[in-house]
Amino acid sequence: MKPTIFLLTLLLTGYLISSCEKNDIDFEDEYKKSYRAWLDFKESSGNTYNYTVTGVSWVGIAWETKITVSKGVISQREFKYTFTQGLPENMQKEDLEWIEYQNQINSHGSTAAAEPLTLDEIYAKAQKEWLVKRKDVQTYFETNNEGLISSCGYVPNGCMDDCFRGIRITNIQKGQ
Numbered sequence: 001m002k003p004t005i006f007l008l009t010l011l012l013t014g015y016l017i018s019s020c021e022k023n024d025i026d027f028e029d030e031y032k033k034s035y036r037a038w039l040d041f042k043e044s045s046g047n048t049y050n051y052t053v054t055g056v057s058w059v060g061i062a063w064e065t066k067i068t069v070s071k072g073v074i075s076q077r078e079f080k081y082t083f084t085q086g087l088p089e090n091m092q093k094e095d096l097e098w099i100e101y102q103n104q105i106n107s108h109g110s111t112a113a114a115e116p117l118t119l120d121e122i123y124a125k126a127q128k129e130w131l132v133k134r135k136d137v138q139t140y141f142e143t144n145n146e147g148l149i150s151s152c153g154y155v156p157n158g159c160m161d162d163c164f165r166g167i168r169i170t171n172i173q174k175g176q
Contacts, residue, residue, distance in 0.1 A: 025131040027141035035123055037147030041172075042119070047072040048175035051145075053114035054168050058161045060085050065114035070175065072118060075102045079113040114167070119148070122167060126152045130166045140164075145172045 025031060041049070050068040062083035068076040080097035081087065087096075100107055105116050117125065130153045131141060137154040144150035153166010 024133060025127055026133055026139040027131055030141055030143065031126065031131060034141075034143045034147055034149055037143070038119055038123055038149075041146075041148060041174075045174040049119070049173060050175055051119065051172040052170050054082075054170050055112055055114070056083075061087055061112075063112045064170075067114065067116060067118075068175065069118050072120070073102070074105055074116045074118060076100065077105055077113065077116050079108070079111065081112075119172070122149060122152075122169075126166075130154060140166065145169060148172050 048070050050066055053065045053067070054062070055064070056062045060083060061081065063079065063081045066076075066078040067074060068078075077100045078098075084096065095108075095111075098108060100116075126141075126149065131139060133139075134154070136157045138157065139154045140151050141149075142151040149167070149169055151166070151168050153164050153168075155163045155165070
């Protein structure tokens with residue numbers, strides 16, 4: 001009898017927790033479909049892949065960051081400015097383009113480079129931060145990388161310059 005009561009309590013608790021989470025994010029159905037595509041990609045790639053994140057500022061500066069993941073661990077982060085007009089003229093050449101290897105990841109301090117995240121971490125951040133339903137924002141979610149996240153984030157209403165909070169991924173490829 002006790003195991004039955006315990007099992008029923010456990011099932012009821014799980015149901016209540018999952019029912020409280022429903023509709024807490026924008027683009028929920030699209031997110032779930034993309035997450036399933038991610039799990040398929042993760043399995044078929046052996047969790048080894050790379051992706052490219054792009055960014056741009058209203059002043060015209062643009063950059064990209066390529067993250068390489070090997071068996072679920074970030075092994076490399078490459079950064080470069082792709083349009084430099086508007087950057088300080090005295091900016092050091094080594095700050096314009098660089099590569100961090102596994103033991104150096106995040107060694108470049110204040111930078112425009114994308115945060116070093118695996119796609120598992122990106123999907124978690126999308127669900128827990130970028131897609132959370134909130135007032136006074138415009139939320140975005142696109143899946144132009146064969147069903148995987150390509151744009152996910154939000155812009156506060158009324159914000160004018162460099163307001164996007166999220167990620168823009170232009171390319172995702174299986175690694176070797």
